[in-house]
Amino acid sequence: MSSMFSSQQQQAEWKPRTTLGRDVLAGKITSMDQIYENGLRIQESEIVKHLLPDIKSQVVHVGIVQKQTDAGEMTRFNALVAVGNEAGWFGIGKGKASQMRLAIDKATNAAYLNVIPVKLGCGSWECKCTQLHSVPFKVRGKGGSVTLEIIPGPRGLGLVAGENIKNLLKLAGLKDSWTKTFGSTNTMSSTTKAVFNALRSTYSVG
The missing domain is CATH 3.30.230.10 (Ribosomal Protein S5; domain 2)
Incomplete structure (x- = not known):
């Protein structure tokens, strides 16, 4: 299962709950690089969506877990989601919920909070160009x-x-x-x- 959609489709009016979020919304921090260079912790997914407006999410896997309880059988969904902007930022996240949509939303939110920078380059001895199309080394x-x-x-x-x-x-x-x-x-x-x-x-x- 791999549905892709832009984070812009999910954007609602954002009211930051953290100092970092307020700094991003106020324009004091303008890039994800600034956040990582200063070792700041992202606690709001909206920060990533704001600084990487072209980020996309992809549902990697959804599984069903059935558990026997005193009240009967309980069904829960496990979702695994990846996010990235196809230009050096990538994250993965997991989510569990009683509804598939909620599990996917939880996993997507977790993936935004787990976003990491990916160093792109050209480490190929056959190519040796200066473009950012591969990894710089194995x-x-x-x-x-x-x-x-x-x-x-x-x-x-x-x-x-x-x-x-x-x-x-x-x-x-x-x-x-x-x-x-x-x-x-x-x-x-x-x-x-x-x-x-x-x-x-x-x-x-x-």
């Missing part, structure tokens, strides 16, 4: 039993990956790369976390 990430490697690719290669991973990398802003996976990539929760950790290491490693 990165690796782990999630559960899944390990993922993202290897720089030359321009025009495209994303050599399974459909789910390809969609996540595109959301982060990658256009060309090879990928290698180890473990059961059918588990979307682990696979998505492996992608997130690999992309996060573009900054922590380099």
Whole structure:
């Protein structure tokens, strides 16, 4: 399941609840880079939507959990959502609720709060251009039993990956790369976390 929609469709009138939110709305902070360079913590999803107006969300997975209680069987939904602006910002989040829509909303909100910067570049020895179309060097990430490697690719290669991973990398802003996976990539929760950790290491490693 992968529905994409712009965060602008969800925008309501925002009344910030935190100092950071008020500074963003007042124009004292004008970019996500400022927030990360100063080590500030984002506690409102509206901050991300305001500073990255072109950010999109993608429902990665929705699962049903049925639990037996004294009152009978209770059904709950688990949602996994990824967000990104296709230009160097990416996040993932999970949500649980008794209704699918609420679970997706919770997961989307959590994904905004988990947004990280992704360092884009051209680490391909075959290409050596200056455009931000791939990763600057090989990165690796782990999630559960899944390990993922993202290897720089030359321009025009495209994303050599399974459909789910390809969609996540595109959301982060990658256009060309090879990928290698180890473990059961059918588990979307682990696979998505492996992608997130690999992309996060573009900054922590380099």
